[in-house]
Amino acid sequence: MASATSNPYTDDVSLLIVLMDTNPYFWGAMNGAAAFSQFLNQVLPFLNSILLLNQLNQLVVIATGVNSCDYLYDSSRVGHESEKRSTKGIPGHSLEILQKLEDFIAKDQQLSNSDEAPGKICSLLSGSLSLALCYIQRILRTGPVHPQPRILCLQASPDGSEQYVAIMNAIFSAQRSMVPIDSCVVGSEDSAFLQQASYITGGVYQKPQHLDGLFQCLSMVFATDLHSRRFLKLPTPTGVDFRASCFCHKEPIGMGYVCSVCLSIFCKYHTKCSTCGPTKQVPPRGYSFSFTYGMAKWSRLCLRPFKFFLRCLVCGFPRRGMDLRIFVPPHTISLRVTSNLCSAKI
Amino acid sequence: MDFRPSRMAVVANSVEAFIREFFDQNPLSHIGLATIKDGLAHRLTELSGSPESHIRALRSNLGSSGDASLQNALDLVHSYLEQIPSYGHREVIILYSALSTCDPDDVMESIKKCKKAKIRCSVVGLSAEIYICKHLCEETGGSYTVALDESHFKELLLEHAPAPPAIAEFAVSNLVKMGFPQRRGEGVVTICSCHKEPKTGGGYTCPRCKACACELPTECQICGLTLISSPHLARSYHHLFPITPFEGGLATLPYNSLQRLPKTCFGCQQVLPNLGNKSGVRVSCPRCKQHFCVDCDIYIHESLHNCPGCESLRDFKREGDATSDSNVFSNKRPVLFVGQQRN
Numbered sequence: 014m015a016s017a018t019s020n021p022y023t024d025d026v027s028l029l030i031v032l033m034d035t036n037p038y039f040w041g042a043m044n045g046a047a048a049f050s051q052f053l054n055q056v057l058p059f060l061n062s063i064l065l066l067n068q069l070n071q072l073v074v075i076a077t078g079v080n081s082c083d084y085l086y087d088s089s090r091v092g093h094e095s096e097k098r099s100t101k102g103i104p105g106h107s108l109e110i111l112q113k114l115e116d117f118i119a120k121d122q123q124l125s126n127s128d129e130a131p132g133k134i135c136s137l138l139s140g141s142l143s144l145a146l147c148y149i150q151r152i153l154r155t156g157p158v159h160p161q162p163r164i165l166c167l168q169a170s171p172d173g174s175e176q177y178v179a180i181m182n183a184i185f186s187a188q189r190s191m192v193p194i195d196s197c198v199v200g201s202e203d204s205a206f207l208q209q210a211s212y213i214t215g216g217v218y219q220k221p222q223h224l225d226g227l228f229q230c231l232s233m234v235f236a237t238d239l240h241s242r243r244f245l246k247l248p249t250p251t252g253v254d255f256r257a258s259c260f261c262h263k264e265p266i267g268m269g270y271v272c273s274v275c276l277s278i279f280c281k282y283h284t285k286c287s288t289c290g291p292t293k294q295v296p297p298r299g300y301s302f303s304f305t306y307g308m309a310k311w312s313r314l315c316l317r318p319f320k321f322f323l324r325c326l327v328c329g330f331p332r333r334g335m336d337l338r339i340f341v342p343p344h345t346i347s348l349r350v351t352s353n354l355c356s357a358k359i
Numbered sequence: 360m361d362f363r364p365s366r367m368a369v370v371a372n373s374v375e376a377f378i379r380e381f382f383d384q385n386p387l388s389h390i391g392l393a394t395i396k397d398g399l400a401h402r403l404t405e406l407s408g409s410p411e412s413h414i415r416a417l418r419s420n421l422g423s424s425g426d427a428s429l430q431n432a433l434d435l436v437h438s439y440l441e442q443i444p445s446y447g448h449r450e451v452i453i454l455y456s457a458l459s460t461c462d463p464d465d466v467m468e469s470i471k472k473c474k475k476a477k478i479r480c481s482v483v484g485l486s487a488e489i490y491i492c493k494h495l496c497e498e499t500g501g502s503y504t505v506a507l508d509e510s511h512f513k514e515l516l517l518e519h520a521p522a523p524p525a526i527a528e529f530a531v532s533n534l535v536k537m538g539f540p541q542r543r544g545e546g547v548v549t550i551c552s553c554h555k556e557p558k559t560g561g562g563y564t565c566p567r568c569k570a571c572a573c574e575l576p577t578e579c580q581i582c583g584l585t586l587i588s589s590p591h592l593a594r595s596y597h598h599l600f601p602i603t604p605f606e607g608g609l610a611t612l613p614y615n616s617l618q619r620l621p622k623t624c625f626g627c628q629q630v631l632p633n634l635g636n637k638s639g640v641r642v643s644c645p646r647c648k649q650h651f652c653v654d655c656d657i658y659i660h661e662s663l664h665n666c667p668g669c670e671s672l673r674d675f676k677r678e679g680d681a682t683s684d685s686n687v688f689s690n691k692r693p694v695l696f697v698g699q700q701r702n
Contacts, residue, residue, distance in 0.1 A: 080673035084628055124673065140671030143659075147626030147667055150658045178600055181593035182664045189383070189662060213590060255563075255575075255588035256539040267541070267566030268584070270534035273446035275599060276592045279534065286532050326581060327552045327570065340568045340582050349581045351552075351570055 020158050021069060024240035028071040028152060028160040029063055030145040031056075033085070035076050035118055036136040036170040039200065048224065052199065053114075055228040056167065057107045062232060064088060064106075071160055073148060074110055075141045077168075078121035082140040085113040135173035138166065138206070142183040142194075149192055161239045163216070165195045172206045184210045193217075195235050199224060205254060212253045219248055260287065325352035362509055366456055366485060367421050373513045374454070375414050380520040382410050386591040387576055392417060393435055397425030398461050400435040408576055427455065429491060430462035433469040433480070441476055446533040449478045450501075452519055455492060456485040466491060474498050479523070483515050522598070538566045538584045540575070552580040563588075597664035605642035605656050626655040626667045644668050 033056070040049040063072055074086040086109060142164070149162045164187070187194055193216035196207035203220060211218035221230040237245055256265040259280040270279045272286040279286075324331045326349060340349040362369040378390060392403035392413055404416045432453065440449045460466065473480060473495075481501035482492040488505050496503040502519075506512035540563035543549075551558045552570045563572045568582040576587040624631055624641070629652050631641045642656045643649065649668030651659070659666060 082667075082671040087628065137671055137673065139665060140667060143663060143665045143667035143670050144626060146663060147624075147655050147658065148628065151627035151629055151654070154654060176670075178593065178596045179665045179670050181590060182597050184590075185594055186663045209590060253542050255542060255590070257589035257592065266539065268536065268538045271537045271587075271592070272532050273535055274532040276595060278592070282534055286534065289532055327555060328550050329555070338569065349568070351568065351581055 022158055022160050024161075025238045026067050026069045026160040027063075027238040028073070028149070028162040030073045030075065030148065030162070030164045031060065032075050032077050032138070032141040032145060032164065032166045032168075033114075034136050034138075034167055034169040034199075035078050035114070035121070036134065037079065037118070037122065038134045039170045051224060052227065053111070055224075055231065057110065059228055059231040059236070060110070061104060061107065063236060066236065066238075069160065073145075075144055076114060076117045076121075077136045077138055077141040078117065079134055079136055080121050080124040081117075082137050082144055083117050083120075084144070085117065086110045135170045135176075136168075137176070138168065138173070139176040139179035139183060142166075142180065142187075146183060146186055146190070146192070149190065153190065163193050163195065163239060165197065165235050166207060166210075168196060168198050168204055168207055169200045171200060171202060172204050177206070180206050180210070184213050187214050193239065195219075197221065197227075197231065197235060199227065208250065208253050209255070212250060217247050218250055325350060327351050362485070362512070367423055369509050369512065370454055370456075370485070371417060371421055373509075373516050374417060376513065377516050377520060378410050378413050378417075380517055382408070384520050384594075385522055386594055387587060391439055393432065393439070394420065395427045395429075395432050396423065398428045398431070400428065400431040402435065402439070406439065409574075426459075426461040427457035428462050429453075429455075429460040429495070430464060430466040430469045433466070433473055433495075436478065436480075437469070437472055437476060440478055444533070446535065448522070449476065450523075451478060451480050452516075453480065453482045453492070454485070454516075455482050455489070458486055458489065460489075460491060470495050470498050481519060483512065483519075485512065522595075536584065538579070538586045539588060540564050540566060540572065540586050543571075553577070602660065602664060602666050602669070603645055604660065605644050605651060607642040607653075607656075621650050624652040624655055625649040626651050626659070629654075647672050 040052075043049075060072060060074070064070055070088075072086065072088040073084065076083055076085050086106060088106065145164050149164075152159050152162060184194065187210075192214065194207075194210045194214045195216040196204065196211050196218045198204050198207060198218075198220045208218050210216070217234055219230060219234055221227055234247055237247070254265070256267060257269070257278050258264060259266050259269055260277050261279060261281075264280070266278070266280050270282055271277070272279075272289060275286065275289040277286055277288040330352065338351050338353055340351070381388070381390060387408075389406040389408050390404075390413055391406040394401050394403050403420055404413050407413070436451045440451070443449055478499060479501045480495050480499040482496055482503045484492060484503070484505040486505075488503075493503050495501070504515045504518075506515055543560060543562055543564060548557060548559050549562070549571045550556065551562055551573050553573050558571070558573070561573075563575055563586065564570075565572060565579040565582065565584060565586060567584050568579060570579055570581040572579060572586055576585065576591055578585055620631075620641075622630060631650065631652055641650050641652060643651065644666050647666065647668035649666075651668075
């Protein structure tokens with residue numbers, strides 16, 4: 014008969030997979046080697062603190078390089094010779110991480126093509142996300158008794174637009190396995206991909222303002238396990254931009270035309286879709302327009318008989334003409350009336 | 360051997376699981392529910408994209424009585440689906456437990472009408488195979504399966520969740536106007552147009568008429584614009600860019616090279632046993648030549664749709680503007696960039 018203590022994994026045991034960005038183009042462009050060593054000075058104590066929070070916590074570190082991705086450290090691997098050799102107060106596993114990191118960066122640099130101009134080089138986030146998810150699946154396969162997995166991305170380089178499809182595939186797979194993806198962006202610009210990743214999977218997105226305060230940010234926000242997050246107030250996103258970019262100009266658009274076959278997005282109506290080739294197109298039917306009652310002169314003339322009160326479709330209150338927004342759907346002569354209060358003010 | 364506790368309970372549970380799985384795989388699609396009772400067919404819910412309203416209606420209407428009429432069901436479905444524009448794929452799944460059909464007229468006429476309207480009818484039977492269902496599915500190009508027990512029934516039903524392949528000649532491409540709303544930040548108070556009650560923060564703003572919607576994908580209540588977000592489109596991109604199947608087996612390799620094979624799976628770092636001619640224990644990707652265990656292979660091809668080896672190697676990436684107009688059917692992926700955060 015199973016006793017109450019047969020499951021050693023309580024609610025707060027976590028498996029944390031850290032995806033560390035080692036893009037030399039980004040770190041070199043900052044203060045040189047000083048910036049990366051300062052970054053490691055903050056991250057390594059954080060990794061130690063994760064292992065200290067609970068005896069059964071597991072930690073895996075994966076490096077995201079420019080030309081490759083690889084595992085750096087796995088705390089559950091049997092045979093920890095690293096624990097025996099601690100030098101000068103530095104724990105053995107930190108030494109192991111540093112050693113493997115050095116080997117990885119050297120190998121990564123060897124793989125780079127010298128012909129490539131180092132413009133906006135981004136690291137292979139999709140590769141390390143896929144590796145992390147495969148590892149998590151292995152843990153989930155061991156049965157119902159396992160630590161709670163989550164992923165933390167320490168991202169420095171900008172988003173690579175060619176990785177969009179792969180990153181979205183990884184995000185949806187993580188959502189299905191209920192693995193949150195937290196993001197800590199130490200680069201200069203916000204990462205739209207990681208914002209979406211954290212929003213869709215239920216993780217936390219944070220962009221700390223100073224690299225000096227990185228340890229504080231990591232330990233206050235990202236060290237908490239999934240069970241404790243229910244009782245804590247963690248930073249909420251200020252707004253996630255879900256707009257897509259059109260294929261022709263790469264500009265973000267609010268309204269566009271989507272091809273029904275290949276789902277490509279265009280800002281203007283074309284007679285043929287440029288991605289799936291010339292096929293028979295049906296032009297759009299009907300036009301629509303909207304205006305605020307107070308602004309258009311001729312509208313005032315048309316709606317003169319109704320100049321006192323019209324009822325808003327959303328809240329049901331009758332309002333004066335000045336406070337109304339009127340929309341005429343295509344192919345109809347009906348008016349859809351909403352008050353300005355019920356419509357968003359942009 | 361019959362379904363426990365009752366056929367209706369089993370069917371209701373399976374349909375609920377199917378609805379959730381369907382919207383997970385096809386976020387831009389709509390479902391409508393209909394029931395066949397007492398020789399008549401009734402509309403339970405209209406075509407819509409919200410799983411909760413369907414499940415609620417399903418749970419409150421679990422009574423069953425009378426004969427089943429296949430013709431009335433097909434006529435109802437025909438009236439439901441004939442208004443769908445041509446770029447939409449029309450499909451119906453009939454869960455049929457009766458052994459006969461009591462029709463007022465000629466059911467073959469209804470079948471011909473459905474075939475003409477390009478409605479693909481599939482049937483999942485719970486009792487025995489019936490000729491008329493088989494004929495219906497053959498005529499319209501659907502699939503007819505009969506369940507042996509409860510788990511088999513659920514499996515057969517969930518097989519219909521992923522989209523069926525479309526034939527290229529019949530896939531007329533239309534450019535459909537859609538809106539990509541932005542999510543409002545916290546702290547903004549508006550009245551949403553779906554529930555007609557005030558909401559603090561969250562929600563989305565229609566780009567055309569600026570009305571507020573609570574969830575996506577939806578159709579704006581005021582102006583009728585379809586509102587979606589880019590993750591919804593991205594959910595289907597793995598069909599456009601499938602990954603190559605992995606090759607298994609070590610039988611073709613000479614003995615010398617067996618010793619230099621990687622000892623661990625590239626994806627999950629699990630130790631791969633390397634014993635002689637034991638094929639099927641490891642597989643490898645033909646593009647990046649990395650080795651994976653069989654479990655990772657299943658996970659990669661069914662859920663992840665990314666090969667970790669190919670994604671972790673820069674050689675397989677193409678960067679820059681050259682790929683911006685690339686053909687969807689080539690090996691290159693299109694350059695898609697999602698906009699910056701609005702400050």
